[in-house]
Amino acid sequence: MTNREIAAALEEVADLLEFQGANPFRVRAYRNGARKVADASQSLVGVVESSGAVALTEIDGVGKDLAEKIAELATEGSLAMFDELREQVPPGVLALMRVPGLGPKKAAAVHKELGVGSLDQLRAACEAGEVQQLKGFGKKTEETILAGIDLAAKAGERIRWADADAVVQRLLEHMDGLGAIKRRDPAGSYRRGKETVGDLDLLVDVGESMDPTAVAAVMDRFGEFEGVAEVIARGDTKMSLRMDSGLQIDLRCVPSESYGAALQYFTGSKEHNVEVRGRAKARGLKVNEWGVFKADGEERVAGESEEQVYVALGLPLFPPELRENRQEFAAAEAGKLPRLIELGDLRGDLHMHTSATDGRATVREMVAAARERGLEYIAITDHSKRVTMAHGLDADRLRAQWREIDVVNEELTSEGVDFRVLKGIECDILEAGPMDLPDDVLAEADWVIASLHYGQNQPRAKIMDRLLGAVAHPSVSIIAHPTGRLIGKRAPYDVEMDELIAACAEHGKCLELNANPARLDLDDVHCAAAKAAGVPIVISSDAHSPEGLDVLRYGVLQARRAGLTADDVANTSAIKALLSRVGG
């Protein structure tokens, strides 16, 4: 089983236990375990095979029990306790808990009292007016549930960060200019730069005192945002909207003295905050969204700025991208919190296409676009001939393009421009294993990307043969979009990432972090694993047009989540250093 599959199983165990009314802390332990498994950079099957179940207890939050259950999943592919739980809880009941407003208690009630075991039955029971008769339920609750059933399909659907960003920018533009707003920041998983975002949070500083008039003005303006379908809730400080698209946006208004605490709190992650609060408690302090307080009284120790909040707890101001309770607390204690890479650190872009294949611009136009964006070098890497739909290049057309690149480089040199174009190719790894172009052609290239576009559904052994063969090829510099996943659309191909990373380390090859917002491949966990193995990451745009270069920032955000510094990313180097570091 993959780590992801093991994590999904543990997560479902937690759901089932929660439905049964189990000890909430036991439920939390399973959820926490699921997250740790999903975040693990090594394949846990491999860990269990080489070191046994006991090695898993090294993972923080995994004790003897969970270690044995994870090992059982890893070696057997199933878990006896999981199967028993599934027998006790009818299938379909878990879907009930995904209806907004229906948590484990209410879901259990409708199941126990009314025999409801599916969304269809729940709808029927609501429409028959049976649900409002239950103790603790009423007419309003029934209506909420009925509306929630329709939302259940959409709910849980996360949007890409880049799409969330578009909404955020529109929202900020809509809100800005209102005098009642002193400061404002989008928070939540958007601020942490997660590759997908479930809902949006906007935090607003309404001034020294929570002037009700100011709050009302902010909330009124918020409610007038274009595309609002409904106001879900509106209280004294908090308001929630649902957009036509189904996206939920939460607004929180806080006084200036609490703004930093609120920003810290609403940025999350939940797991990071649990740790923060636990640490506060150990220091005799209490943290909530209003500030840091002495545990025994009302005295506020911090709250105005986020930095003050962390400092009061003896912690550094963590970059939002690292706030996942993965390694950040340990790194901070060791004084090894990384200085994360920034967009300005990138000096080149090593993956892009031109109109010779499926791109829209010429080599010269791509050079101009890259120079406008402050880059010092690019590699032109069009598709190879196997990619017939894109009119991929054969050896002759490729060599013709390289002659053109020679001319462009000579022009740049004669104009005194410090910019260089590398002669590259995105060469397919054919279904049977070999590269799509002859070795002597690849040997002439400055930069060879190896990619897998066909036979993506092959079994793991075959996929790995192809990838490892490419890594060992003397002319190959890098594996592009190593898992092939498209976020929310296409599953990754069956890659044993540990093995691929180890091979890259052995042969001195790079792995790509493809910055296309639909790909972001490698993901943050795998990037961190590559870093740990000393494998350089290359952040690439895979641009098919001049504007396509602008996606680099999404890749940088993902790299930051992985804890990457400029040194971990090869294309932060000047051209000479790059080529001496990673061949070509």
Place this chain on the structure above:
DNA sequence: GCCGTTTTCGGCCCGACTGTTTTCAGTCG
């Protein structure tokens, strides 16, 4: 189910909002 700078037992983050309630449970983040 996990964990230990007062602990191997007894804790485990904290508050807003809603609805069904006259003081609180459930849900959400």
